[in-house]
Amino acid sequence: MTLAMGGDWTVGATPGGRALHRSAPLPPVEYVLEQVASTARAVAVERALPGARDRAADLDAFARLAATVARTEFGLVSLIGPDCQSYVGRSDTALPPELDVDSALVQCTHVVATRRPLVVPDVLADRRFATHPAAVSGLLRYYVGAPIVDEDGEVVGAVCAIDSVSRDGASSAEVAALEDIAAQVSALLSLARRQAEQAAQRRVLAAVAAxxxxxxxxxxxxxxxxxxxxxxxxxxxxxxxxxxxxxxxxxxxxxxxxxxxxxxxxxxxxxxxxxxxxxxxxxxxxxxxxxxxxxxxxxxxxxxxxxxxxxxxxxxxxxxxxxxxxxxxxxxxxxxxxxxxxxxxxxxxxxxxxxxxxxxxxxxLTELATRDTVTGLLNRSAFLAEAAAALRTPPAGDREHVLLFCDVDHFKLINDTRGHAAGDAYLRAAATALGERLRPGDLACRYAGDAFTILALDVPAGSVQALAERAVSAFAVPVSVAGHALRLSASVGAAVSSVTGRDVEALLSDADLAMHQAKAAGRSRARVCDATLRARAQEDNELALALRDAIASDGLDVAYQPEIDLETGQLVGLEALARWNRPGHGPVSPAVFIPLAEESGLIEMLGRSVLTRALLDLAEWRERHAAARGLTVWVNVSAGQLEGPQFAREVDRLLQQTRLPAACLGLEVTESVVMGDASATRATLEALRERGVRVAIDDFGTGYSSLGALRELPVDVLKIDRSFVTGLGTEQSDYQLVTAILAMAGALGLAVVAEGIETEAQLHALEELGCGTGQGFLLGRPQPVADVEALLGRARALVG
Structure with missing residues (x-):
């Protein structure tokens, strides 16, 4: 039976309910031909063809998808012109790109005329289409197609699937899938037109620029x-x-x-x-x-x-x-x-x-090329060019050339909470306020994002700090956006020609250095780069290079701080801690080189080094000392290490290399890392826990974990921050906080380790509260490998 067009789809009574029928016949051939020959539609097809040819590979993929969802031999994407049918997408490139057949015989023309899907179960059994050359040759017996509609509402063609074998019909799901594909083709052709517009505009702009x-x-x-x-x-x-x-x-x-x-x-x-x-x-x-x-x-x-x-x-x-x-x-x-x-x-x-x-x-035109579109200030390239030219002239007398680097504090918060329009409004207001505070002739620039730079020439030597503070005040301007008052701040760094010289890149570097110092000092303030700061930066650079060399050459040591079962006094774990004895300089405090590793991008490299050493050491101890076989070695892990699946694979490799069970390894992460939004981090921790690796939140209590949040986190242990342990025995508030943490952990089935135990009073308070495990100088300081060997050899309780 021919599935006629013109009415609503209804499910037929064929086996399985697959066939779809129309309640009204196809329109007269004259009507079909009239619709296909419409001038507006012909123009729409003319517009669509160039973009379609440019995206033949994508349209071929849609044609293959059509054949797949309809379970046919072939799929086609066709654009129907008044005189020709163009196959702009073909599941098989052996199919012809065009077909010159009487429009009355073409199923796709009926899809175009009726603007609805069409199913023809047996083309040879349909008097309208039986003489179609493809049907006569045996290639076309079954047809299902859906209309392609452009943004003007013109039906420019059809996505269809054909087969050389007739069928009972098509399921509603197959027809709906073809309609979805047709909609995607429409979107692709619309995108092609937009890109053609953009290319045309670029050609015009290129002519203007030339x-x-x-x-x-x-x-x-x-x-x-x-x-x-x-x-x-x-x-x-x-x-x-x-x-x-x-x-x-x-x-x-x-x-x-x-x-x-x-x-x-x-x-x-x-x-x-x-x-x-x-x-x-x-x-x-x-x-x-x-x-x-x-x-x-x-x-x-x-x-x-x-x-x-x-x-x-x-x-x-x-x-x-x-x-x-x-x-x-x-x-x-x-x-x-x-x-x-x-x-x-x-x-x-x-x-x-x-x-x-x-x-x-x-x-x-010059303004468009040199000005920031949001603030109207100089853009980066124009500023660098003008500043370099201005700096060729030395300052007069006892004056300075000054470069300011201004960075808005917490600017991302505005864009995230109020939207980019609010962020732009704030930047415009800040730029206006800067202009009001600068002298005529000073160069102001929106350097990048929320960063601004200012070049002020011939500033009196004693006025540099005041100039920088005026810039700070400009960013404190209140801005009202959609009924919300926005008031931010900025950290400003200043570099002066008498210290840095007159090279613009060097001045930018020193001003940026001073700006970061201002942020570190509490934000919303100004700092001037002096010789001391430059020397310190140079020292930090040298220290970072030395640290990189030390990590690469296995020149760092690892010390181990004991974790003790507070009820039995037995050693239950060891925390691996990096130590660095810099040749020619002596020991470098972890409080110095750990932050340096984070700032210089070495923290992941350092973390891998400590993890590798800790597992190798534990493997040796387990071979020589029975007391080591029940220990867990804990290693601190940075956020960067957890961002991808490679870390879990690295842990697997090290455990296999050392033949250690996963349960003997524990990883310590900070609250901020495990509470963050990074799904990849949580996925990595979950994967490691599934292998048997334990996870602890280090310095717990200093972040923002809640009972509800903790319930969802991939952790096993909470390590109570030493700041809460310090007041035990003397401060009632600390006693209550630790009690609450222990209760929270108990409710969630998490183990607890108290850090920083240094007095007998603290120890007794924790024992009284029922804390299971403790760590601190009272129970054992971080020890080198040799001392841990001796400790394991004694295999005796550390506390009575």
Whole structure:
């Protein structure tokens, strides 16, 4: 049975309920052919074809997907022109790219005409399609297709699936899947058109940037628009005279010189054509049918050009008040622009404004190239060029050239909570406030994101700090956005030519260094880079290089601090701690080199080194000492190490290499790491725990964990921060906090380790509270490998 078109889908009574039927017949062939031959639809197909050919690989993939979901031999994406069917997507490239067959015989034309899916179970059994050449040859027996609709609502073609074997019908799921694919094809073709627009705009902008004369740039713009819109639609650009009373032809490549001569000088005002009216009213104007236009001169001029309809958009100056001219589309048929044509009018109308403004003032183009669009300040490249030129002149007398580096504190919070529009509003206000606080001639720049730079020449030597603090105050300006008052701050660093020299890159580096010092000191303040700070930075750089070499050459040591069962006094674990004895300098405190490793990107390298050494040491101890076989070695892990699956694989490799069970390894992470939003981190921890590795939250209580949050976290142990242990026995509040942590852990089935036990009073308080495990100088300081060997050899309790 032929599945006819025209009504609603209903599920047929075939076995399994797969076949779909229509309640009304297909429309007459005359109606189908009329719809396929529609001028508007033909233009839409003409516009779609170039983008479709450019994306043949993507459309072939959609065709293969159509064949897969419909379970057929072939899938096709076809665009239906008035005289030809173009297969722009083919599941098999052996299929022809075009088919010249009578439209009445083509199933896709019926999809186009009815704007609905079509299923033909047996093409040979359908009188409409039985003589289709593909059906006669045996290639086409079964057909299912869905319409491709463009953004103007025109059906430009179909996504279809065909088979050489007839069927009972198609399931509703198969038809729905083809409709989804057709929608994706529509989106792809729309994207192709947008990209074609952007490419055309780039070509025009390139001509402008290359210094092309205005007439050439506008002529190129008009030709690009005519090519994009297609269907015989042409474009013109009219330019307003200086007095704004008349329009001159800027570009009209489709008009004859005689028509251009007649059109030139068209008055601005009502009744003077679409362009004259649009320039007068400052809004779009449409002439639906030129034969009805009341102005005889305009009507005859349009008739001479063969134009039946015009749509014009005024071209306004950046001040949105001054009319620069009018941009128009001329149609060969009466009517109004489609949605796509309106989009082109708007987007290329804006581009026309840019082209005209460039020609009327090179300064405007220079401004666009050198100014930040949000703040109006110099952009980075312009600042660097101007600053380098200005710094060639040495400062006068006892004055300084000063470069300020300003970085907004917590700016990301605005974008995340209030949106980028609020962030931009704040940056504009801060830029205005900076301008009010700077001297004439000072160079201000939005350097990047929320960072600003300022170059001030010939500043009195004693005024540098005051200058930097004035910059700080500029960023404290309150900004009201959508009823919310935003008040932020900035950290400012200053570099002076007497310390750094007059190289702009060196000044930027030192100012950035001072800015980071201001942030470290508490933010919302200013710091000046002096010789001491530069020397310290140099020392830090040298120290970081030495640390890198030490890690790479296995030059770091590992000390182990005991963890003790507070009830039995037995050794139950060891925390591995990096130690560095720098050759020629002596021991470097972990409080120095651990933060340095984090700042210099060495923390992951350091973490791998400690983990490897700790597992190798434990493997040796387990072979020689029975007391070591029940120990857990704990290793601190950074956030960076946990960001991908490679860390879990690395742990697996080390455990296999050392032949250690996973349960003998524990990993310590901070609250901030495990409580963060990084799903990859949690996934890595979950994977490790599934292997048997234990996970502890280090320094617990200093972050923001809650009972609800902890219940979902991949952890086994809480290590109570030493700051809560310190007051045990003397501070009631610390006693209550530790009690609460122990209760929380107990409720969740988590073990607890108390850190920083240094007095007998602290120890007894923890024993009284029922804390299971403790760590601290009272129970054992971090010890080198040799001392741990001796400790394991004794295998005796450490506390009585």
């Amino acid at each position: 210094g092309s004369p205005l007439a050439d740039s506008l002529d190129l713009l008009a030709r690009e628009v005519s090519q994009l819109v297609g269907g015989g639609v042409t474009c013109s650009v009219m330019l307003a005279d200086a007095d704004g009373r008349s329009l001159r032809v800027g570009a009209a490549p489709a008009l004859t010189p005689e028509l251009v001569r007649k059109l030139d000088g068209l008055p601005v005002g009502p009744g003077n054509g679409a362009c004259g009216e649009a320039a007068h009213a400052g809004k779009p104007v449409v002439i639906r049918d030129a034969v009805d236009y009341p102005n005889d001169f305009v009507r005859e001029l349009l008739a001479e050009a063969g134009v039946r309809a015009v749509a014009s958009m005024p071209v306004l100056h950046s001040d949105e008040r001054t009319v620069l001219g009018a941009f128009a589309l001329y149609r060969l048929e009466p009517g109004v622009p489609s949605r796509y044509e309106w989009d082109v009018l708007r987007s290329f109308g804006d581009l026309t404004r840019l082209v005209i403004e460039q020609s009327r003032g090179h300064d405007r």
